[in-house]
Amino acid sequence: MKKGLKTIELTLAGMFVAMMCIGANITSIVPFMVVGGVPITLQTFFAILSGAILGSRLGAITMAVYAFVGLAGAPVFAKFGGGLSHILSPTFGFIISYIFTAYVTGKLIEMKKSLPVYITAALIGMIINYGFGTNWMYFAYKLWASAPDGFTYKLAWTWMIVPLPKDIILAVFAGLMANRLEHKVLARSQFRKIQRTA
Incomplete structure (x- = not known):
């Protein structure tokens, strides 16, 4: 049984945590990546990529580290946010979803490393991100956050x-x-x- 992470694994995990931070705030670095007033963030992209490249276990660990680093106060979330208060944010479910997105994407690819599987796994990872994040957002607005007027599940x-x-x-x-x-x-x-030897 694997007892710890090797140096190369820690390095790659650290790289993906950094890329998640960049992906969350890409429009602050590259302002033209806003289309019709909607920022083009890259967090889902990097979460999927972490699972596909690092594997289910390390990919999920990496996304969990990203979440904990942000909750600890480091400005790694969108708009360079951080801190425990983000747990109450309606969009925090998307941050949690990155852990499952990376894990499932990696697990599917570990079964068979063919191009159709890579693409299918990536799309399933995106669906998990949307499903978990959107449902969290809905219940957050209904249970503890101030919902906009006329807010519904459909909206x-x-x-x-x-x-x-x-x-x-x-x-x-x-x-x-x-x-x-x-x-x-x-x-x-x-x-x-x-x-392979783990």
């Missing part, structure tokens, strides 16, 4: 239509990218050797 899902095309495209791209990296680089890497 919560209507809000998600705007970023949906972007996330579908990025999910497919994540699958394509991870598949190519696997067969061109990762399959023969020290990182995969460590995973």
Whole structure:
């Protein structure tokens, strides 16, 4: 049984935590990545990619670390936010969902590393992100947050239509990218050797 993470695994996990922070605040760094007033964030993309590249276990651990770092106060969430108060945010469910997104994406790919599986796993990961995050948002508004006038379950899902095309495209791209990296680089890497002997 694996007792701890190796240096290379810790390094890759740290890289993905950093990329999640960048993905959450990409419009602050690159202002033109706002289309029709909607910011094009990359968190879902990196969450899917972490599972596809790091695997189910390390990918989920990495996303959990990202969440805990943010809750500890580091400005890694959207709008460079951080702190325990984010637990009460209606959108905090999306942050939790990244853990499950990475895990399920990685687990499906571990079964068979073919291009169709990579793309399918990435899309399923995106569905988990949307499903968990949107339902959390709905119940948050209904139970403890101040809901907008006329807020309904249907309206919560209507809000998600705007970023949906972007996330579908990025999910497919994540699958394509991870598949190519696997067969061109990762399959023969020290990182995969460590995973196979774990």
